[in-house]
Amino acid sequence: MSTALKPLEMPLWGSRLIEASAGTGKTWTIAALYLRLILGHGQVGQPVLMPLLPENILVMTFTRAATQELKERIRQRLQEAAAYFREPEQQPTDAFLQKLLEDYAEPAARQYAAWRLSLAADAMDQSAIFTIDAWCQRSLREHAFLTGSDLRESLLQDDNDLRADAIRDFWRQEIYPLPEHLLEPVLAVFADPDQVQSKIVPLLGNGATFGQPSRPLQALLSQSITALQQQIKMLKQRWSDQQADLRSYIFQILNGPKADNPLNGGKYKPEAMEAVFEALQDWLDSPEQILPANLEKCQLLRASSLQKNCNKGRSIEAPSSARILEAVLDELETLKAQFQKIHYDIQSHAAAWIQQRLETLKAMHHQVSFHDYQRRLADALSDPARAEQLKSRLQSQYPVAMVDEFQDTSSLQYRIFDAIYATASNTPERLLLLIGDPKQSIYRFRGADIQSYLQARRLTAGRHYQLDTNFRSSKPLVAALNALYDEAEAELSEGAFAYAEAGADNPLPYWPVQANGKNADWQLGKQPGPPLTIWAAAEPLNKADYLYLAAEQAAECIVQILSNPETGFRQENAEQIRRVSGRDIAILVRDRHEAACIREALQRRHVRSVFLAEKQSxxxxxxxxxxxxxxxxxxxxxxxxxxxxxxxxxxxxxxxxxxxxxxxxxxxxxxxxxxxxxxxxxxxxxxxxxxxxxxxxxxxxxxxxxxxxxxxxxxxxxxxxxxxxxxxxxxxxxxxxxxxxxxxxxxxxxxxxxxxILRLESDAELIRIVTIHAAKGLQYPLVFLPFIATYRKDKAEDYQLQIEGDGAARIIWERGDSEATERARLQEDLRLLYVALTRAEYALFLGLAAPSSAKSPIFDHSAIAYLLGYQHHHMALPELLKRLQQNAALRENLQIHPLSTEIPVTPLVASTSNTQSRIPDYHGHFDKTWGIGSFSLLVRDLSSSAPLSARRARQGAIWHQYPQGMRAGTFLHDQLQALAGQGFATVLQKGSAARITQACEQAGLSDWAEGTLEWLQAIVRTPLTASALTLENLQHYQSEMAFWFPSAALRSRKLDQLCTDQMLPGMQRPRLPDRVVHGMMRGFMDLVFADAGQYFVMDYKSNVLGSEDQDYHEQAMQQQTLQHRYELQASLYQLALHRLLQQRLGRNYDPQAHLGGTLLFYLRGLEGPQRGILHLPANLALIEEMDQLFASGERAS
Known part of the structure; x- marks a missing residue:
C-alpha cells in the first residue's frame, strides 16, 4: 500500500520508493526534498541525516538534458528558499516554504538556514547530479585503485564501428577456414556477416556475458557435426532405395482416374508432391546436407499421413516405403533437435568470440563504452577483495542517492545501486530514494528492466509513497482517465496493467490522482470541449482501411478546430479565447508508417506538420x-x-x-x-x-x-x-x-x-507528429491518437534472458513460451498506452475499429481493447462503447462519434484574424536582371546549320579512329589538364601507361588505353608556334585559369556584330540568340602560356572535321570555328588576358608586343597542313572596343 507523499514529513533515511504518476510534479518534489537534505531537516523522533552539501547528494537520471534541468530547477529553488528565509514577508506566498519556515522559529536558525541554502545554490556547479553512465565513469576514475581502472582510457561514445570490425574479424578468422562439411550448418545460421550483425548484436545488447570461447569454432563443430552427419548418412542409405517406389506409388494414384484417387486433392497436388520428392532427392544427392529442404511437406508422405488424409469414406493401404519414410522422418525429428542445439552453440560461440574481440579492440585503442563503465563498477562492487572498501568510500562520499526515472533502469544498474545502498536493509545512516513510475516503463528495447523495479518494490514494502496530484491536465480530463482506469482496475482480474495475480498483491496498481486543474478551459465551438473523444468504425476494417480512415478523420477534425474562431482555450474570467494553433496539437504514433499516413491526410488539407521521431539522426x-x-x-x-x-x-x-x-x-x-x-x-x-x-x-x-x-x-x-x-x-x-x-x-x-539529432525545421505553427516513445516526459494541449488500436504481436525468441542472483544476465537457449511472450507484449503496450493518454493537458482524440479478420492486427489484442474490457466482457466494439458511456464518471467527459467511410477533404484557410504580429513585407529593390554570364550562355540555343560529324575512320591515325562526342572530348580534356599539373613531358615517361590505362578504365574506354597514350604523346610533341614550341618543353604556363569581369547590361547582338566585323570578317556564321548579360562574365581558359615574351591562350578542340589529315586545313578549321562561334570565345579570352596583364605588368605592358593571340588546337588534325593549330591573332581594336562595351553596355529596355 502506498502513502500519499507529504514532502515535509517524509522520512529522509533508509530506502524508499516514490511512485510519481504522469504530471504529478516529480521534479518539484525532488527539489523540495533536496532543500530538506541541505538543511538537515527531519521530524522529531525520526533519524535525521546531518546537513549536506550538493556534492554529497547524488542525483541520477538518464539524459544530459534532464541533469541540466534538475540542476537549474534545484538551484532556482535553493535561491528562492534562501531569499524566503531571509525576508519571508517580502516574498510571494509559497505554501511549502511557509511550512518549512515554521520549523525554524528562531531568527538565528532562519539566518543560518538562509546561509546554507545560499551556499548550496552557489555550489550547484559542483553538485553530484549525473546521468548514471557519467556517475559510473566518475566513480571508476575517482577510485581507480580500488576499481582497477586505467586512467589512460577515453570514452567511446559509440562502439558500433568497433563491433562491426569484430564481426568482420570473426568471419575472417572463424568462418573462412572451415572445411566444406562444417560450413553448411554455419551458413544455415549466418549466411553472411550482415546476419551475424542482426543475430548477435541483440544478444550482446542484452547485457549478457558469454565468457571466453573455449576453443575455435572448427574444433567445437568437428565432433558434433561428424557424429550427426554419420547418422544422417545412414538414414540416407536407408531411404535411397525406397524413394523411387514411393514416388511411383503416389503418382500412380494422382495421375490415375479421379474417381480412384482416395487422397485429399487439396493437400496432394501433383506439382506439390513433385516439389517434395525433388527436395528428398536433393537431400540424398548432397552429402553435406543435414535435413531435407522441405521437411514439413515431407510429413505428408508418412504412412500415417496418407491414411489420415483420405477423402471421407475412403481409405488407403500405405506401401512399405511410406512406413520406412515414417521411421526415417521420426529419426530426423530427433536429429533436428540436435541440429538446433548445434545452431545455438554456433550463436553462443559467435557471441563470446565477438564480445571478447570487441574488448580486445577497445583495449588496443584505450577506449571504454558507457556500458563498460557500468559493468566494471558492478564487478568491482561484487569482488570480495575490494567490494567492502569501495562500498564504504562511496557511501561516505554520497550518503544520499536519488535515482530519478527508476523504472527505466537496467538490471545491471540496479545491481550497482543495491550493492552500495542495500535496498532491503533500510539503514538510518544513509538514504536511497528510488523515484519513478512503473506505468511509464516503455524502454525495454534500451535495456530498461521493469523486473528490477518490481524487485525494489518488494524490498521496500511498507515504504512506498505516491504523488497524488496531477498538475498537467485539466480536471475533466483527469476525471475521465481516472474513471477509465478505475473501472479496469476493479473489473479485470489482472488489473489495469495486467500484472495482478490471484491471492497476491498487485505489483503495478493504478492509483487515482487528484487534479490541481488548469487556469484555462477547453472550449469547442460555444460549448465546453469534451476531454475524451472517440471515433469508432461501425463496421470491421482491415488495417490499411483503418489507418486511412482514422488519419482522414483526425486531419479533418484538426482543420475544423483550427478554422473555428470560437474554439480554443478560455482563461478564467477572460472574455476572449486563445484560438488553437498548430503548436497546440500533437499526434502520437508508433512508427514512421503511421506518421506517413497522418502527414498525407494533413497535406491533402494544406495543414503543415513535422514528424519528430525519437532522436532521429x-x-x-x-x-x-x-x-x-x-x-x-x-x-x-x-x-x-x-x-x-x-x-x-x-x-x-x-x-x-x-x-x-x-x-x-x-x-x-x-x-x-x-x-x-x-x-x-x-x-x-x-x-x-x-x-x-x-x-x-x-x-x-x-x-x-x-x-x-x-x-x-x-x-x-x-x-x-x-x-x-x-x-x-x-x-x-x-x-x-x-x-x-x-x-x-x-x-x-x-x-x-x-x-x-534532426532539428525542427522552423518555429512556425506546425502540428507535431511524435512517436509515443519520444513524447514521454512532454505535454501538449490537445493530443490525437488516431491509430491507438494497432498492435504488433511479438514472436517468441529462441532464447530467454535470465537474471541470476548476483544480477548478472545469462542467455538460456530455450524458445520462449508464446503465451508468456504475448503477455509481456501486452503489458508493455499497456504502459505505452498510459504514456500516450497522459500527454494531454485538455483533450484526447482516439480512433478505434474492430478487425475484419483474425489476421488484422487491430484492436482485438491491443492495449486499448484490454483497458476497455473487450476480452473480459466479450462484447463487440459498438456494445463495448455503449457500456462505456454508462459509466457515470465518464458520461459528461466522453463523446463517441462514428468513424465515417466518407470523410470530406476541407483545405485549411489561413486565419485573417490571427492576433499574432505579422512580419512586415520587405520592400527593398533587387536587380533581378543581374546574373552570371559565360560563353556557354551566349551561344546556348545557337541556331546552327553545322553538318553532322564525319563518320569515324576505321584505319589510319588513332585520332581519326577515336570515339567521337562530348564524353570522349571531355575525357581527353581531363587528361590534358592532369598532364598540365604533372608536367606535359611526363606522358612520355614509362610509368604514364599505367595511369592512362586506369583513367580509361574508369571512363569506360578500356579498349582505347593504348590509343589514348599514343595520341597524348603526339599532342605534347606537336609544334605550337613559329618557334617550334611544344607542350613537352613548355616552361611557363597556367592550366584552367579562371577569369571574372563585370558586364553592364550588354546585349549579345552588339557583341555579335563586333566580332562579325573584326574576327574573320566576311565569313558566314550563325547569329547569337538575343539576350542580355548583366552582372558578371566568367570563364576558364584551358591553357595560358608565355613564349618569347608573348602570352598566348590555348583552347583544346576535339571536333571531327573529317576522317583524314587533309580535312584539317586552315579554311576547314575557320569554318568550324565560326560555326560554333569559337572566335567569340577567343575574343573573350583575349579580353580577360588583356585585363590580367594590365594589372600584373602595369606600365611595362604593351598589348601589341605582349598579346600573342589565341591558339585553337584541333587535336584530331595533328598531321594536317596546319598541325591542327588555328592561330587567331590578338586584335587590339576589338579588345578595346569589347572592354568598353562590357563596362558601359546599355540596360535592356
Missing part, C-alpha cells in the same frame, strides 16, 4: 545521401560519372528533358562543368559550408525544395549537415577526408549525439 535522412553524392562531384568535377549523378539528384529537380540536353548540347554540359569547377575552388578556399550555401543559391535549391510539402524539412536537413561538415573539417584535411567522414557517418546512421 540527420545522417539517416535522404539529404545526407544526396549531399554525399554532391560533394563527390564537387571534389572531382572532371569525373564525368560523378557529375552526371549530381545533376540528376532530387536536390536540383531537373526534368528528363533537361538532363538529356547535357548529352546533346556540349555548351550546356561545359557550363555545368564550369559551375562545379567553381564550387570546387570555393570549397578549397572558403570551406564546405560556404560552398554549400553558394550551391543552394546558384542552383535555386531552396526554391525547388520548398515546392514539396516537406520542403522545409529537407532544406533544414541540408543546412544542418553543412554545419556538421564545417565543424568536422576543422580536424580533417582535404575534401576526400571530409567525404569519408560523411560516408562513415551515414553508414553508422545511429549516431544520436545532440548535434546530430
Amino acid at each position: 540527420v545522417y539517416d535522412s535522404p539529404e545526407a545521401q544526396q549531399l554525399l553524392l554532391w560533394l563527390e562531384a564537387v571534389a572531382d568535377p572532371e569525373n564525368t560519372q560523378r557529375l552526371r549523378v549530381a545533376l540528376a539528384l532530387p536536390l536540383l529537380d531537373l526534368s528528363h528533358q533537361e538532363l538529356d540536353a547535357f548529352n546533346r548540347d556540349e555548351n550546356a554540359w561545359e557550363e555545368q562543368l564550369a559551375n562545379f569547377q567553381d564550387l570546387s575552388r570555393r570549397w578549397r578556399r572558403q570551406g564546405v559550408l560556404a560552398m554549400l550555401h553558394h550551391s543552394i543559391h546558384h542552383f535555386a535549391i531552396a526554391r525547388k525544395l520548398l515546392r514539396h510539402p516537406d520542403g522545409e524539412r529537407r532544406l533544414t536537413n541540408l543546412l544542418q549537415l553543412g554545419e556538421l561538415l564545417q565543424s568536422a573539417s576543422a580536424t580533417r584535411e582535404g575534401s576526400e577526408a571530409l567525404i569519408h567522414f560523411l560516408r562513415e557517418a551515414i553508414a553508422a546512421g545511429h549516431d544520436q549525439s545532440d548535434a546530430h
Whole structure:
C-alpha cells in the first residue's frame, strides 16, 4: 500500500520508493526534498541525516538534458528558499516554504538556514547530479585503485564501428577456414556477416556475458557435426532405395482416374508432391546436407499421413516405403533437435568470440563504452577483495542517492545501486530514494528492466509513497482517465496493467490522482470541449482501411478546430479565447508508417506538420545521401560519372528533358562543368559550408525544395549537415577526408549525439507528429491518437534472458513460451498506452475499429481493447462503447462519434484574424536582371546549320579512329589538364601507361588505353608556334585559369556584330540568340602560356572535321570555328588576358608586343597542313572596343 507523499514529513533515511504518476510534479518534489537534505531537516523522533552539501547528494537520471534541468530547477529553488528565509514577508506566498519556515522559529536558525541554502545554490556547479553512465565513469576514475581502472582510457561514445570490425574479424578468422562439411550448418545460421550483425548484436545488447570461447569454432563443430552427419548418412542409405517406389506409388494414384484417387486433392497436388520428392532427392544427392529442404511437406508422405488424409469414406493401404519414410522422418525429428542445439552453440560461440574481440579492440585503442563503465563498477562492487572498501568510500562520499526515472533502469544498474545502498536493509545512516513510475516503463528495447523495479518494490514494502496530484491536465480530463482506469482496475482480474495475480498483491496498481486543474478551459465551438473523444468504425476494417480512415478523420477534425474562431482555450474570467494553433496539437504514433499516413491526410488539407521521431539522426535522412553524392562531384568535377549523378539528384529537380540536353548540347554540359569547377575552388578556399550555401543559391535549391510539402524539412536537413561538415573539417584535411567522414557517418546512421539529432525545421505553427516513445516526459494541449488500436504481436525468441542472483544476465537457449511472450507484449503496450493518454493537458482524440479478420492486427489484442474490457466482457466494439458511456464518471467527459467511410477533404484557410504580429513585407529593390554570364550562355540555343560529324575512320591515325562526342572530348580534356599539373613531358615517361590505362578504365574506354597514350604523346610533341614550341618543353604556363569581369547590361547582338566585323570578317556564321548579360562574365581558359615574351591562350578542340589529315586545313578549321562561334570565345579570352596583364605588368605592358593571340588546337588534325593549330591573332581594336562595351553596355529596355 502506498502513502500519499507529504514532502515535509517524509522520512529522509533508509530506502524508499516514490511512485510519481504522469504530471504529478516529480521534479518539484525532488527539489523540495533536496532543500530538506541541505538543511538537515527531519521530524522529531525520526533519524535525521546531518546537513549536506550538493556534492554529497547524488542525483541520477538518464539524459544530459534532464541533469541540466534538475540542476537549474534545484538551484532556482535553493535561491528562492534562501531569499524566503531571509525576508519571508517580502516574498510571494509559497505554501511549502511557509511550512518549512515554521520549523525554524528562531531568527538565528532562519539566518543560518538562509546561509546554507545560499551556499548550496552557489555550489550547484559542483553538485553530484549525473546521468548514471557519467556517475559510473566518475566513480571508476575517482577510485581507480580500488576499481582497477586505467586512467589512460577515453570514452567511446559509440562502439558500433568497433563491433562491426569484430564481426568482420570473426568471419575472417572463424568462418573462412572451415572445411566444406562444417560450413553448411554455419551458413544455415549466418549466411553472411550482415546476419551475424542482426543475430548477435541483440544478444550482446542484452547485457549478457558469454565468457571466453573455449576453443575455435572448427574444433567445437568437428565432433558434433561428424557424429550427426554419420547418422544422417545412414538414414540416407536407408531411404535411397525406397524413394523411387514411393514416388511411383503416389503418382500412380494422382495421375490415375479421379474417381480412384482416395487422397485429399487439396493437400496432394501433383506439382506439390513433385516439389517434395525433388527436395528428398536433393537431400540424398548432397552429402553435406543435414535435413531435407522441405521437411514439413515431407510429413505428408508418412504412412500415417496418407491414411489420415483420405477423402471421407475412403481409405488407403500405405506401401512399405511410406512406413520406412515414417521411421526415417521420426529419426530426423530427433536429429533436428540436435541440429538446433548445434545452431545455438554456433550463436553462443559467435557471441563470446565477438564480445571478447570487441574488448580486445577497445583495449588496443584505450577506449571504454558507457556500458563498460557500468559493468566494471558492478564487478568491482561484487569482488570480495575490494567490494567492502569501495562500498564504504562511496557511501561516505554520497550518503544520499536519488535515482530519478527508476523504472527505466537496467538490471545491471540496479545491481550497482543495491550493492552500495542495500535496498532491503533500510539503514538510518544513509538514504536511497528510488523515484519513478512503473506505468511509464516503455524502454525495454534500451535495456530498461521493469523486473528490477518490481524487485525494489518488494524490498521496500511498507515504504512506498505516491504523488497524488496531477498538475498537467485539466480536471475533466483527469476525471475521465481516472474513471477509465478505475473501472479496469476493479473489473479485470489482472488489473489495469495486467500484472495482478490471484491471492497476491498487485505489483503495478493504478492509483487515482487528484487534479490541481488548469487556469484555462477547453472550449469547442460555444460549448465546453469534451476531454475524451472517440471515433469508432461501425463496421470491421482491415488495417490499411483503418489507418486511412482514422488519419482522414483526425486531419479533418484538426482543420475544423483550427478554422473555428470560437474554439480554443478560455482563461478564467477572460472574455476572449486563445484560438488553437498548430503548436497546440500533437499526434502520437508508433512508427514512421503511421506518421506517413497522418502527414498525407494533413497535406491533402494544406495543414503543415513535422514528424519528430525519437532522436532521429540527420545522417539517416535522404539529404545526407544526396549531399554525399554532391560533394563527390564537387571534389572531382572532371569525373564525368560523378557529375552526371549530381545533376540528376532530387536536390536540383531537373526534368528528363533537361538532363538529356547535357548529352546533346556540349555548351550546356561545359557550363555545368564550369559551375562545379567553381564550387570546387570555393570549397578549397572558403570551406564546405560556404560552398554549400553558394550551391543552394546558384542552383535555386531552396526554391525547388520548398515546392514539396516537406520542403522545409529537407532544406533544414541540408543546412544542418553543412554545419556538421564545417565543424568536422576543422580536424580533417582535404575534401576526400571530409567525404569519408560523411560516408562513415551515414553508414553508422545511429549516431544520436545532440548535434546530430534532426532539428525542427522552423518555429512556425506546425502540428507535431511524435512517436509515443519520444513524447514521454512532454505535454501538449490537445493530443490525437488516431491509430491507438494497432498492435504488433511479438514472436517468441529462441532464447530467454535470465537474471541470476548476483544480477548478472545469462542467455538460456530455450524458445520462449508464446503465451508468456504475448503477455509481456501486452503489458508493455499497456504502459505505452498510459504514456500516450497522459500527454494531454485538455483533450484526447482516439480512433478505434474492430478487425475484419483474425489476421488484422487491430484492436482485438491491443492495449486499448484490454483497458476497455473487450476480452473480459466479450462484447463487440459498438456494445463495448455503449457500456462505456454508462459509466457515470465518464458520461459528461466522453463523446463517441462514428468513424465515417466518407470523410470530406476541407483545405485549411489561413486565419485573417490571427492576433499574432505579422512580419512586415520587405520592400527593398533587387536587380533581378543581374546574373552570371559565360560563353556557354551566349551561344546556348545557337541556331546552327553545322553538318553532322564525319563518320569515324576505321584505319589510319588513332585520332581519326577515336570515339567521337562530348564524353570522349571531355575525357581527353581531363587528361590534358592532369598532364598540365604533372608536367606535359611526363606522358612520355614509362610509368604514364599505367595511369592512362586506369583513367580509361574508369571512363569506360578500356579498349582505347593504348590509343589514348599514343595520341597524348603526339599532342605534347606537336609544334605550337613559329618557334617550334611544344607542350613537352613548355616552361611557363597556367592550366584552367579562371577569369571574372563585370558586364553592364550588354546585349549579345552588339557583341555579335563586333566580332562579325573584326574576327574573320566576311565569313558566314550563325547569329547569337538575343539576350542580355548583366552582372558578371566568367570563364576558364584551358591553357595560358608565355613564349618569347608573348602570352598566348590555348583552347583544346576535339571536333571531327573529317576522317583524314587533309580535312584539317586552315579554311576547314575557320569554318568550324565560326560555326560554333569559337572566335567569340577567343575574343573573350583575349579580353580577360588583356585585363590580367594590365594589372600584373602595369606600365611595362604593351598589348601589341605582349598579346600573342589565341591558339585553337584541333587535336584530331595533328598531321594536317596546319598541325591542327588555328592561330587567331590578338586584335587590339576589338579588345578595346569589347572592354568598353562590357563596362558601359546599355540596360535592356
